[in-house]
Amino acid sequence: MLQYTIRRLFSIIPVMLIVSVIVFLIVHLTPGNPAYLILGEDGSPEAIAQLEEQLGLDKSMAIQFVDWIKNILVGDLGQSIYSSEPVIQVIMERVGPTFSLMITAMSLTLIIAIPTAVFIVWRRNTILDPLFTSASLLGASIPEFWFAMLLVLGLGVAVPIFPVAGYVPIDVGLGDWIYHLILPAFVLASVEIGLIARMLRDGMLESVNQDYTKTARAKGVRESVVLMKHVLSNALIPTTTVIGVMIAGLLGGTVIIETIFTIPGIGQLLIDSIHRRDYPVIQGVVLFIAVVYVFVNLLIDLLYAFLDPRIRYD
Amino acid sequence: MLEVKNLKTQIDTSEGIVQAVDGVSFTVRAGETLGIVGESGSGKSVLANSIMQLNPNPPTFYPEGEILFEGSNLLKLSEKQLRKIRGNEIGMIFQDPMSSLNPVFKVGAQLVEAILTHQKMSRKNAKARAIELLKDVGIPDAESRMDDYPHHFSGGMRQRVLIAIALAGNPKLLIADEPTTALDVTIQAQILELMKGIQEKYGTAIILISHDLGVISQMAEKVLVMYSGRIVEKGSVNDIFYRTSMPYTWSLLRSLPRLDGVAHERLISIEGQPPNLVSPPKGCNFHPRCPFATEKCLEIDPELMPRKEGHWVACILTEQEFEAEKERLESADREGVL
Amino acid sequence: MFKKKRNLISASLLLLFTVATITASWWLPVLPSEMDSAKRLIGPSADHWFGTDHFGRDILAQTVVAARVSLVVGLSVALISTVLGTITGLIAGYYKRADFVIMRIIDGMLAFPSLLLALALVAALGGSVSNIIIALSFSFWPVMTRIVRSAVLQINSIQYVEAAKTSGIGDLVILFRYVLPNVLSPIIVQGTFIFAKAILAEAALSFLGVGVEPSTPTWGNMLQEAQIYISIAPWFSIFPGIAIVITVLTLNILGDGLRDSFDPHAKGKVNRKKGRLKKQINVA
Numbered sequence: 001m002l003q004y005t006i007r008r009l010f011s012i013i014p015v016m017l018i019v020s021v022i023v024f025l026i027v028h029l030t031p032g033n034p035a036y037l038i039l040g041e042d043g044s045p046e047a048i049a050q051l052e053e054q055l056g057l058d059k060s061m062a063i064q065f066v067d068w069i070k071n072i073l074v075g076d077l078g079q080s081i082y083s084s085e086p087v088i089q090v091i092m093e094r095v096g097p098t099f100s101l102m103i104t105a106m107s108l109t110l111i112i113a114i115p116t117a118v119f120i121v122w123r124r125n126t127i128l129d130p131l132f133t134s135a136s137l138l139g140a141s142i143p144e145f146w147f148a149m150l151l152v153l154g155l156g157v158a159v160p161i162f163p164v165a166g167y168v169p170i171d172v173g174l175g176d177w178i179y180h181l182i183l184p185a186f187v188l189a190s191v192e193i194g195l196i197a198r199m200l201r202d203g204m205l206e207s208v209n210q211d212y213t214k215t216a217r218a219k220g221v222r223e224s225v226v227l228m229k230h231v232l233s234n235a236l237i238p239t240t241t242v243i244g245v246m247i248a249g250l251l252g253g254t255v256i257i258e259t260i261f262t263i264p265g266i267g268q269l270l271i272d273s274i275h276r277r278d279y280p281v282i283q284g285v286v287l288f289i290a291v292v293y294v295f296v297n298l299l300i301d302l303l304y305a306f307l308d309p310r311i312r313y314d
Numbered sequence: 315m316l317e318v319k320n321l322k323t324q325i326d327t328s329e330g331i332v333q334a335v336d337g338v339s340f341t342v343r344a345g346e347t348l349g350i351v352g353e354s355g356s357g358k359s360v361l362a363n364s365i366m367q368l369n370p371n372p373p374t375f376y377p378e379g380e381i382l383f384e385g386s387n388l389l390k391l392s393e394k395q396l397r398k399i400r401g402n403e404i405g406m407i408f409q410d411p412m413s414s415l416n417p418v419f420k421v422g423a424q425l426v427e428a429i430l431t432h433q434k435m436s437r438k439n440a441k442a443r444a445i446e447l448l449k450d451v452g453i454p455d456a457e458s459r460m461d462d463y464p465h466h467f468s469g470g471m472r473q474r475v476l477i478a479i480a481l482a483g484n485p486k487l488l489i490a491d492e493p494t495t496a497l498d499v500t501i502q503a504q505i506l507e508l509m510k511g512i513q514e515k516y517g518t519a520i521i522l523i524s525h526d527l528g529v530i531s532q533m534a535e536k537v538l539v540m541y542s543g544r545i546v547e548k549g550s551v552n553d554i555f556y557r558t559s560m561p562y563t564w565s566l567l568r569s570l571p572r573l574d575g576v577a578h579e580r581l582i583s584i585e586g587q588p589p590n591l592v593s594p595p596k597g598c599n600f601h602p603r604c605p606f607a608t609e610k611c612l613e614i615d616p617e618l619m620p621r622k623e624g625h626w627v628a629c630i631l632t633e634q635e636f637e638a639e640k641e642r643l644e645s646a647d648r649e650g651v652l
Numbered sequence: 653m654f655k656k657k658r659n660l661i662s663a664s665l666l667l668l669f670t671v672a673t674i675t676a677s678w679w680l681p682v683l684p685s686e687m688d689s690a691k692r693l694i695g696p697s698a699d700h701w702f703g704t705d706h707f708g709r710d711i712l713a714q715t716v717v718a719a720r721v722s723l724v725v726g727l728s729v730a731l732i733s734t735v736l737g738t739i740t741g742l743i744a745g746y747y748k749r750a751d752f753v754i755m756r757i758i759d760g761m762l763a764f765p766s767l768l769l770a771l772a773l774v775a776a777l778g779g780s781v782s783n784i785i786i787a788l789s790f791s792f793w794p795v796m797t798r799i800v801r802s803a804v805l806q807i808n809s810i811q812y813v814e815a816a817k818t819s820g821i822g823d824l825v826i827l828f829r830y831v832l833p834n835v836l837s838p839i840i841v842q843g844t845f846i847f848a849k850a851i852l853a854e855a856a857l858s859f860l861g862v863g864v865e866p867s868t869p870t871w872g873n874m875l876q877e878a879q880i881y882i883s884i885a886p887w888f889s890i891f892p893g894i895a896i897v898i899t900v901l902t903l904n905i906l907g908d909g910l911r912d913s914f915d916p917h918a919k920g921k922v923n924r925k926k927g928r929l930k931k932q933i934n935v936a
Contacts, residue, residue: 011759018760022772029776125372137908141901143852145859146875146893149882157883209370211413217368218408219428219479220401223393233418252767256856260879274775274862286772290763297763309418309463 001312004305008298015294023287024068027279028061038081038277054079055279072287078280082273087284091266097167098265100177101257102250104185109192109246116193117200117235121208122227132201139194144253148187148260155183167263184261188253192246199242203235210234240304244297251289315519316342316365316487321379323357323364323543326372330592334360336543337379344486347513347520349534349551351527351566355588357543358523359409362491365521366400383487402432405480409492411472415464421475422460428482447478452508470501477508481516488512489521494529506533527570531555539563542589542599545618549625559636560627561606568647598630606631606639659913662906669899673719684713684869693885703887706877711888714869715895721870722851722899725785729850732789733796734843740793741800742827742835745808751801758794766791770853774862781864788853792846799842803835810834837914844907848900855896871896 027034035051036043043051049058056064071078077087120132156164162183168176207213208231216230217223255267262268266285273281305311323335334357342348352358363369365381365388381388388399400406408414416424425444426437435443441460448456451474464472473493480488490509494502506529513520522533530537530551537554539547539562547560558564565584586603589595595602601611610630618628629636676684687707696703702711744754761769773787807813808831816826857863858872866873871892878888 014756015759015763018757019763022760022764022769026772026776029773031778137904138897138901141848141852141897141904143855143859143893143896143900145856146889146896149875149879149889149893153882153886153889211408211410212416214363214368214408215414215424215476215479216416216427218366218400218406219482220397220399220431221427222397230416230419234416237418248765252765255767255771256860259860270771271860271862274771282772282775286764286768289765289768293765294763307418309420310465 001305004311005302008301008305012294012298016291019287019290019294020069020072021065023283023290024065026283026286027055027057030279033057034277034279038279051081054081077284077287080273080278080281082276082278082281087280090269090281091284091288094264094266094269096169096265097263098254098258098267100167100170100181101185101188101254101263101265102247104178104181105188105192105250106246108185108189109196112189113193113196113200114232116197117204118227118232120197120201121204121231122224124205124208129201133198136194136198139191142191144187144191145256145260147190148184148257151183151187152260165262167261167265184257184263188250188257191253192249195249196239196242196246200235200239203238204231207231207234237304237307240300240307244300247296248293251293315344315384316521317380317382318365319380319382321361321364321381322377323360323369324375324377325360325369326375327592332592333543333594334374335364338538338540338543338545340538340545340548342487342519342521344519345513345517346536347522347534349530349537350521350523350540351525351530351537352540353525353566353584353588355542356540358525358540359491360543361540362406362489362521362523365489366404366406367396368400368406398432401428401480401485402483403485404487404489405483405485406489407473407476407480407491407493410496411469411476412496414476415467415472417464420461420463421467425460425475425479425482428479432483444478444482447481448475450481450512451475451478452504453478469497470504473497473501473505474508477505477512481512481518484516485518487519487521489523491523492525493522495524495526502529509533527555527566539566542594544599544628545626546600546628547626548618553622553625557625558627559621559631559633560629561604561631561636562600564640565603565605605643606636656913659906659909662902662909665902666899666906669719669902670723673716673723676713676716680713680716682710682713684709684717686710686713693881693888695885696887702891703885705874705888706881706885711874711891714874715871715892718869718871718874718892719895719899721781721864721868722854722896725781725788725854726847726851726903728785729788729792730843730847732785733792733846734839736789737793737796738800738832738839741797742804742831744797745801745804746823746827746831754797755801758797761791761794762798764791766795766849767853767856770857771860771862774857779857779863779865781868784854784857784863788850791853792850796839796842796846799838800835803838804831807831807834837910841907841911841914844903844910848903848907851896851900851903 030037033048033052035048035055035057039047039051052058056067059067075088077091079085080087080090083090116132120129123129152164155162163180164183166180168180170177204227208227213226213230216226221230254265255270257263258265258267259271266288270282270285272278273285318341319339321335321338322333325332325334336357338361340348350358350361360369360374364374364376365383367376367388376389379389383399383403388396391399415421422441422444425447426440429435429440429443429447430437433440445456445460448459453459453471453474459467464475467475477493488509493509494505497505509520509522510533512518520533522530524530534551537547537549537551538545539554539560541562547554547558547563549557554563555567558567569584584603589599589602597612597614598604598607598616601607604611606629608630614630616628616630618626621627621633631639687709688704689707691704692706694704702715705711705714740754740758744751744758764772769791770784770787773790774783777783777787813826813830816830854863854870855872855875858870859876861876863872864870866876874892875889878885878892882889
């Protein structure tokens with residue numbers, strides 16, 4: 001396990017290197033002069049030259065890259081062109097709403113997906129199973145922004161139960177915080193619920209007729225315990241890796257959801273910055289999300305290894 | 315103790331309904347060992363799983379017959395009543411010890427689960443009992459091995475654990491479905507020895523299912539020979555191994571490597587495949603492969619009839635007809651060698 | 653039997669959508685760009701089945717024409733990422749040394765949620781149909797590479813490939829004649845799913861205002877404009893969304909069906925339990 005952990009930790013290095021190259025290239029893929037694009041036609045030559053210097057565009061690519069890596073290693077992501085604040089500060093101000101949204105959506109996903117999968121497998125010989133399979137296929141075909149619009153129409157406009165916009169920080173009030181998060185988190189979770197429940201169902205069906213479940217049944221263990229304990233425990237282990245997929249989906253979806261529900265998180269920051277051509281912030285947000293994702297995946301892999309005794313004791 | 319009457323087990327497959335067990339009757343008395351032998355696909359495993367209804371349901375159904383265990387019909391019991399029998403009155407061990415233990419739980423926990431399912435006792439006492447059981451089935455260092463996972467055990471050791479699990483409720487009957495097939499020959503002998511010891515110690519009745527005639531002859535007192543879901547011969551070990559008058563049993567025995575000096579050039583195997591159970595052949599199910607087959611066999615589907623006291627055979631040949639034909643085939647075998 | 657029919661139906665539906673949108677100008681009663689200021693935001697009626705938008709344009713006509721961009725983007729992304737991913741996947745699966753380098757790059761790219769990678773690329777390149785295609789192809793390429801590579805690794809150890817290697821046949825011949833045909837089925841299945849995902853992603857990017865130019869009718873652009881009118885003209889939001897769902901669902905059903913018919917032991921197959929049981933009976 002220790003050896004595995006160390007190996008896994010080292011594997012992050014090349015990944016982070018590629019990530020930083022891609023993020024670095026965002027500015028340089030832009031056709032034409034980014035400084036000119038940012039300032040627009042009325043930018044004076046002096047202003048353009050000054051911005052070029054600020055962005056480091058006057059140096060060679062290699063030097064720019066080395067400088068950039070040096071800076072991000074000490075946590076310096078540059079300065080926002082729009083607000084002149086350090087990028088890292090701009091991001092940190094926006095992290096709260098995004099993480100609140102993610103955590104609520106994740107909890108919703110797991111709370112709904114796991115019992116659904118167990119129930120479907122328990123009733124696997126009924127019409128329920130093909131119905132569920134079709135429903136999960138349909139769920140994967142609905143754009144989440146459109147689903148959000150429908151929910152806003154239904155629950156926000158027609159039958160106003162939930163607020164359809166805004167965010168209340170948790171320190172203002174736990175109730176208000178969750179009340180504003182429910183609808184966006186549900187939309188965000190909806191796509192993932194189908195996905196995770198489907199994968200869990202597949203995993204459980206794989207193990208439901210395994211020999212060890214027969215041993216358990218032959219012991220006289222009741223069917224519900226066979227499913228909840230023996231089958232689910234085996235199906236959940238590979239599902240931990242699915243959680244990585246889920247978090248990627250949530251991180252991508254949060255950009256859309258925050259925009260629709262006007263939640264001031266990093267997703268909205270990203271979209272705003274793209275419209276403002278605020279390259280340092282774009283780079284910062286993309287890098288930030290990638291780093292979070294890489295570390296979440298690391299934790300998941302270690303959790304997987306810990307949960308599976310066949311790996312834990314090797 | 316156990317009486318199976320005219321049991322039929324059907325499996326609804328995508329190709330049609332399979333008669334996996336077709337009108338099987340037999341009895342097991344307390345403390346005795348019944349062997350069930352047959353090729354792959356003869357329905358012996360489905361039969362073994364049918365007793366405690368461990369076949370996946372659906373697609374498996376039990377449309378006819380009775381399974382009387384100490385007077386009550388297991389097929390009529392509710393799921394809850396059946397659970398009181400499973401693991402408590404009847405224990406079962408399976409073919410593949412590698413996959414029959416849950417890989418993510420400790421061996422001790424799986425054994426404790428078996429104990430606590432039927433007996434009310436503290437977890438501590440259940441652990442003590444589990445250690446006792448592991449010692450009973452010959453696992454060295456039982457106490458420390460409780461906390462190991464299945465993948466730390468060898469195949470033979472896992473089968474011992476599974477036997478311990480099956481014994482957890484002090485069952486009156488132990489069903490062993492090919493318990494040694496997946497094991498090395500030396501380990502096989504040890505496991506069989508262990509099962510014999512258990513039987514002597516606790517007076518447990520055993521139903522032993524195997525395709526291996528050697529294993530059956532070593533362990534069983536009574537033997538059922540199964541072919542395409544039916545019993546084609548039943549009798550004492552001696553009836554089956556020395557006094558058979560059933561062409562299928564004879565073919566099985568002939569395919570054994572012989573140690574009595576009459577060496578064959580090559581191993582003789584039974585030609586052909588077991589029949590398709592969705593649409594079985596007309597007449598006797600075995601006739602397409604039977605060296606004794608006559609034209610009558612295409613029409614008559616023989617029933618299991620008593621020949622002598624306790625010896626039943628399903629074949630239209632009389633004993634004399636069988637002996638004459640057998641003599642001819644065996645001399646042909648010998649000539650083949652010389 | 654049922655599966656084959658399902659694949660056939662979904663494939664013909666797709667063909668129908670494609671033909672319908674290409675020939676739209678011949679059969680549509682109104683031009684999609686025809687504005688009528690007197691008929692702004694009018695609900696579904698006999699004249700305008702899907703209602704009209706804020707410029708008085710017919711939403712049915714708009715929705716039909718908008719399918720062009722979605723289908724072009726989806727198909728191009730599916731083709732480009734499939735071809736690129738197949739090439740890199742074949743190389744990675746076949747050559748040990750290249751594998752290390754390629755997989756490190758793939759791992760790095762998979763560190764971005766795919767929508768985010770597309771967003772970042774579009775932010776850099778600027779929004780246009782061709783840039784969206786480039787950005788999405790690039791973000792779906794790593795997944796395809798992974799799938800092809802693992803399929804190749806399975807094939808590699810199979811005897812006839814080993815035999816071909818030892819007999820001195822050139823690598824290219826082995827790759828294209830022996831390996832590729834055997835990994836085609838996961839490639840086709842994944843390609844179908846990418847088609848579906850690319851349509852969803854294009855719609856999302858356009859909806860966010862960073863996709864195709866707002867002047868081009870696409871489902872995402874329509875929904876972006878419809879958003880403000882959602883409470884007074886819900887039909888404006890509903891119909892383009894339904895168009896997306898139907899198209900993507902058709903593709904997903906096709907992908908699912910193809911997976912089942914290529915691989916009889918695929919997960920989640922309807923008939924899987926029975927199939928397995930039959931096997932058990934044979935060995936019992």
